[in-house]
Amino acid sequence: MLEALQLPFIQRALIAGLLVGGLASYLGVLVVQRRLSFLGDGLAHAAFAGVAIGLFLHEEPLWIAIPFAVGVSLAITWVRERSNLGDDTAIGIFFAVSVALGVLFMSMRQGFAPDAVAYLFGSILTVTQVDLWVMGSIALVVALMAPLWRNWAYATFDRELALADRQPVLLHDYLLSALIALVVVASVKVVGIVLIAAFIVIPAATARLLTQTFASMTLLSVAIGVVSVIPGLVASYIFDVPTGSAIVLVQALLFALALAVRR
Amino acid sequence: MTAPPVQLDNFSVRFGEFQALDRVTLEVPQGAFVAILGPNGAGKSTLLKALLGIASGILRDAPTSVSGSVKVFGNTPQNVKAGWVGYVPQVKSFDRSFPALSLEVVVSGLRRSWPFIVTLQERKKAEAMLEQVGALQLANRRLGRLSGGELQRVYLARSLIREPKLLLLDEPATGVDAVGEADLYRHLETYQRQSGATVMMITHDWEAAQHHASAVLLINRRVIEYGLPADVMCPNCLAQAFGHVGHSHGLVSGRR
Ligand SMILES: Nc1ncnc2c1ncn2[C@@H]1O[C@H](COP(=O)(O)OP(=O)(O)OP(=O)(O)O)[C@@H](O)[C@H]1O
Numbered sequence: 402m403l404e405a406l407q408l409p410f411i412q413r414a415l416i417a418g419l420l421v422g423g424l425a426s427y428l429g430v431l432v433v434q435r436r437l438s439f440l441g442d443g444l445a446h447a448a449f450a451g452v453a454i455g456l457f458l459h460e461e462p463l464w465i466a467i468p469f470a471v472g473v474s475l476a477i478t479w480v481r482e483r484s485n486l487g488d489d490t491a492i493g494i495f496f497a498v499s500v501a502l503g504v505l506f507m508s509m510r511q512g513f514a515p516d517a518v519a520y521l522f523g524s525i526l527t528v529t530q531v532d533l534w535v536m537g538s539i540a541l542v543v544a545l546m547a548p549l550w551r552n553w554a555y556a557t558f559d560r561e562l563a564l565a566d567r568q569p570v571l572l573h574d575y576l577l578s579a580l581i582a583l584v585v586v587a588s589v590k591v592v593g594i595v596l597i598a599a600f601i602v603i604p605a606a607t608a609r610l611l612t613q614t615f616a617s618m619t620l621l622s623v624a625i626g627v628v629s630v631i632p633g634l635v636a637s638y639i640f641d642v643p644t645g646s647a648i649v650l651v652q653a654l655l656f657a658l659a660l661a662v663r664r
Numbered sequence: 665m666t667a668p669p670v671q672l673d674n675f676s677v678r679f680g681e682f683q684a685l686d687r688v689t690l691e692v693p694q695g696a697f698v699a700i701l702g703p704n705g706a707g708k709s710t711l712l713k714a715l716l717g718i719a720s721g722i723l724r725d726a727p728t729s730v731s732g733s734v735k736v737f738g739n740t741p742q743n744v745k746a747g748w749v750g751y752v753p754q755v756k757s758f759d760r761s762f763p764a765l766s767l768e769v770v771v772s773g774l775r776r777s778w779p780f781i782v783t784l785q786e787r788k789k790a791e792a793m794l795e796q797v798g799a800l801q802l803a804n805r806r807l808g809r810l811s812g813g814e815l816q817r818v819y820l821a822r823s824l825i826r827e828p829k830l831l832l833l834d835e836p837a838t839g840v841d842a843v844g845e846a847d848l849y850r851h852l853e854t855y856q857r858q859s860g861a862t863v864m865m866i867t868h869d870w871e872a873a874q875h876h877a878s879a880v881l882l883i884n885r886r887v888i889e890y891g892l893p894a895d896v897m898c899p900n901c902l903a904q905a906f907g908h909v910g911h912s913h914g915l916v917s918g919r920r
């Protein structure tokens with residue numbers, strides 16, 4: 402096992418897993434607390450459409466998936482702010498359009514698409530140097546915006562009070578949804594489109610069961626998100642199962658434990 | 665020459681087709697304790713939100729249109745100095761599942777953002793404030809698990825912690841027990857005496873308004889009457905505000 406760490410592709414997988422695990426579980430606390438779990442799913446499928454278009458055009462899929470997912474995320478936020486349709490409906494519409502586009506472009510490609518499967522279910526062992534650079538840059542952006550945690554938390558707690566205190570709540574909403582989209586795209590290679598929503602939500606949900614304050618919930622969620630990647634990776638290496646499944650199952654196990662031990 | 669805390673001139677708010685406030689003109693002098701009375705749906709909460717600059721901020725369905733002018737200390741509500749205005753909302757619209765301790769909520773009033781780490785100084789200040797409103801024992805309790813009256817106290821502490829010059833209270837006594845209500849007025853009076861702050865409080869409690877307020881605003885979308893409590897609480901004015909004579913007469917003279 403330890404000699405496996407010498408292999409560059411294992412090293413890349415480990416770095417990618419830890420980075421993305423931390424990012425997803427950090428934004429996950431806001432996603433969970435704002436009841437936007439479905440947004441993770443919607444954006445994952447927007448990423449899928451972006452990847453499909455990229456594969457169709459023979460471009461690096463990330464370069465299409467990133468702007469596409471960010472655009473969809475901003476559009477969802479825009480519809481949410483402008484109407485009282487409800488988050489689920491706004492997200493559902495974009496979800497459907499994304500899946501339709503994704504399937505359309507996938508079907509227009511000639512022949513079998515093994516790479517498409519990698520995107521659907523994740524394939525952390527094929528993380529490239531480019532993928533790592535992209536993840537690292539996204540992590541940097543999220544880190545630079547860390548001071549906004551206080552504002553996002555405040556508006557999550559009570560939007561009206563945040564507005565009364567002159568917070569630019571709307572601007573912060575757009576920034577948050579753009580970041581969530583970036584993290585979703587970054588997570589595609591690690592856990593796959595199908596499992597991203599769970600990957601974002603489960604650590605935060607587990608943390609909420611065990612904590613009394615939002616700050617401790619955030620810290621614990623990130624800890625769970627990062628730590629659960631390691632056994633997930635090991636299991637996937639030893640038993641040759643998809644990494645995404647292994648990680649998410651480890652997280653689900655932690656969630657069940659938390660549910661059992663909470664006071 | 666300082667500008668009055670509140671100055672409204674022909675101020676109107678429409679929610680779509682619905683006129684919530686109709687050409688309200690009003691000036692509140694510094695140090696006043698204004699009780700705002702009026703029937704349900706009279707636009708009382710809307711008035712306070714206008715003073716906070718959020719009358720049109722949170723709406724999703726009907727387009728809001730606002731006309732006329734609102735000045736708070738001579739400024740638009742958005743440009744008033746941070747911390748000059750304290751607010752206790754009527755509807756506690758916070759997310760009950762949000763993991764928040766009462767103490768953090770009070771500190772959020774101090775910082776105007778959510779605390780990641782509460783400093784020792786902030787903790788002392790928030791605890792002192794909670795103690796003043798008789799809620800120190802709530803400091804480390806989950807906000808989402810407090811009772812209605814307990815919540816009111818925490819929100820009151822929150823609104824006072826920056827020592828605002830203008831305090832806007834939307835039915836702060838609702839859900840508070842009799843002792844708590846007496847406490848509330850005592851705090852407000854003490855605070856006013858010490859700070860010279862202006863208080864505007866929405867209430868449905870006529871007696872309290874009569875006893876504690878220096879002025880009463882009777883409102884039903886438009887200003888019905890605004891003046892000294894004794895002058896405003898005449899059966900006729902009430903009838904106008906509430907639209908039926910007998911009942912409102914009973915309200916004024918009757919004792920609970
Ligand atoms: N965001 C909104 N969109 C549409 N209508 C609104 C909105 N906010 C308030 N209203 C309407 O404006 C009217 C005045 O509301 P407001 O909350 O100011 O009443 P109020 O005097 O505080 O009543 P109460 O005594 O019941 O608290 C109500 O009829 C309400 O339905």
Ligand SMILES: [Mg+2]
Pocket residue numbers: 708709710754834
């Ligand atoms: Mg009201």
